[in-house]
Structure formats: C-alpha cells, structure tokens
Amino acid sequence: MVRPRGKLITGTPYADNINIFDPIDQMGPLHQPFHRCILSKKQLLALSAQDGWRVERVIEKNYFDTYFPFVNAQFLYHFFKSGNGLDIAFKTPKICHFVKNPTLILWGLFGRFFARSRDLVLVAKREQD
Numbered sequence: 001m002v003r004p005r006g007k008l009i010t011g012t013p014y015a016d017n018i019n020i021f022d023p024i025d026q027m028g029p030l031h032q033p034f035h036r037c038i039l040s041k042k043q044l045l046a047l048s049a050q051d052g053w054r055v056e057r058v059i060e061k062n063y064f065d066t067y068f069p070f071v072n073a074q075f076l077y078h079f080f081k082s083g084n085g086l087d088i089a090f091k092t093p094k095i096c097h098f099v100k101n102p103t104l105i106l107w108g109l110f111g112r113f114f115a116r117s118r119d120l121v122l123v124a125k126r127e128q129d
Helices: 023-027 041-048 073-082 086-090 095-100 103-114
Strands: 007-013 053-059 119-126
Touching: 007 041, 041 053, 041 119, 073 086, 073 103, 095 103
Parallel strands: none
Antiparallel strands: 007 119, 053 119
C-alpha cells in the first residue's frame, strides 16, 4: 500500500536485547497479546530487504525516549512496575502515587539518559516499480 519512493516506518521490540527474566521487559516488549512476533535485527533487515525495498535507517532505541519530562520508556516501565502492571496506565494518575514512589519523579526527569535498546525502528523506502 506504499507508493513508489514512499517510506515505511516499522517499530518492533528488539529480540536481541530482551531479557525474558526481567519483569520490566515482560511488561513492555513481551506484553501479550500485542507483541506476537518479536524480531531480531538480522530478521528485520532480511524481511525489509526484499521485494523492492531499501533500508534507509535502523534506530536501536525506543521511539518513546524523548527529552520531554516523563516521556521516556524508563519512566513508563517503572510506573507500570509501581502499579503492579499495565492497568495503572489506564487510570488517572494520583499525586499520592508519586509521593509513595518518589523515584518515579527521578525516572520521569532523567530516565531518557538511562535508555535501554529494547526496540528497533526501521525506515525503508520503496523503490520505483
């Protein structure tokens, strides 16, 4: 469905860097039922290098790691952990939760600087037909 010379951006959990024994990885990249297929970098490159596609760029970091406070994967994972899972993300955050878990404020402000490469983002360009 991509036009010739159009770009496709794909994000996926990074199988090479996921620790199945780490509960934080299990809450994020291994979260079921959403991530049913987790690829290695080699597999992702092989899939995207066929049928008229050219890989332009591979980014080995979470798309969610930004310089904006509280918009980083480390904060999100620690927030989930402090609330015993993903359900906390679907409720309005309470100030008392941050008072009881003050390290969340540090993760929110500085978590981007402790990013772990658990995700891959691939940018591929479709060659002309």
